[in-house]
């Protein structure tokens with residue numbers, strides 16, 4: 001038996017119903033903030049991602065050469081594609097541009113709970129506003145979208161300037177490695193690496209950085225950084241909007257394009273893969289041939305939100321199972337059409353079997369059985385059976401439709 005590829009999943013209708021409901025909720029929330037949905041190709045020139053997304057992503061990419069000899073890659077994330085699209089199509093638009101997306105991404109990672117090779121991201125990108133208000137808006141949209149799904153999360157907010165200040169003057173490769181150790185809170189690894197690279201003088205300050213929970217503590221550690229006033233302004237807006245968050249200047253982010261504020265959200269019940277959102281301020285457009293425009297965005301790990309929410313049965317519309325004797329087949333199609341026209345979900349019997357067997361099947365899937373025999377066809381009626389209570393009556397089609405709809409409303 002052929003199996004699906006490792007790290008991918010199939011979704012049955014029940015689960016798809018839940019996924020679609022959460023998708024709707026995310027889209028509607030972002031729309032209220034003015035973010036319009038965009039769609040980009042599932043594959044891009046591989047260079048789009050190798051330019052700036054960072055080594056981690058490059059090693060995890062599904063890259064391939066097409067028949068024309070072009071190096072392409074399945075998108076490992078959407079931000080680079082959205083900025084490429086902005087440079088291609090959006091430069092003439094009034095700024096700031098507010099775009100959202102919900103799309104699947106592909107990363108060759110070791111699969112485990114909450115980590116897949118094909119996974120979905122819901123995200124936004126705000127392009128062309130370089131202010132504390134812009135940073136704050138993106139963060140607030142992220143928190144609003146997560147809250148709307150009902151997921152419980154902790155938001156961590158940081159900025160790259162303090163970390164970059166403490167690492168200044170070091171080789172970029174050393175900086176990147178140290179940032180990665182800090183991001184993982186791997187202080188043993190950080191110490192060993194500083195000894196190896198002769199940078200132990202930075203160790204104590206770097207180790208103290210994630211513990212700076214106030215601007216004052218940050219000031220004591222890093223002095224008068226020019227970015228401090230922007231950070232202060234941003235968090236003043238977050239406070240005035242009563243957002244709950246933790247200041248965390250140990251966030252480095254895995255992608256290389258971030259330049260300013262960074263933030264991540266974590267769900268409690270996910271184990272190791274508990275990061276459900278990541279984002280921040282970055283600059284990418286100039287690498288793709290556009291202006292050096294400031295941008296800020298986030299992406300939510302859609303699948304992780306679903307795992308965190310658990311299996312929730314969404315509200316289901318009532319279903320009418322339509323059963324019939326052979327001579328009433330055309331009438332059954334016509335009655336089904338009338339039910340559907342009124343918005344009722346109909347499952348028409350398609351297998352030649354006795355009414356008893358049809359009824360048994362309907363009892364598994366439907367809330368009502370709508371039965372048509374020769375008598376009902378002649379009288380223009382149906383026999384309606386409530387499959388929950390067992391009550392049965394012969395009535396007009398409009399009456400039957402009203403009863404099924406009323407069941408859905410209660």
Ligand code: HAM
Nearest residue numbers: 077079114115116119275276277278279297298299301
């Ligand atoms: P990221 O942190 O690489 O950021 O991914 C965002 C979210 O996608 C993560 O927080 C996680 O929830 C989810 N995710 C990542 N990898 C997997 C996986 N293998 N399986 C399931 N979920 C996963 C970005 O991608 C940036 N583009 C975010 C951004 C937008 N920054 C600015 N704008």
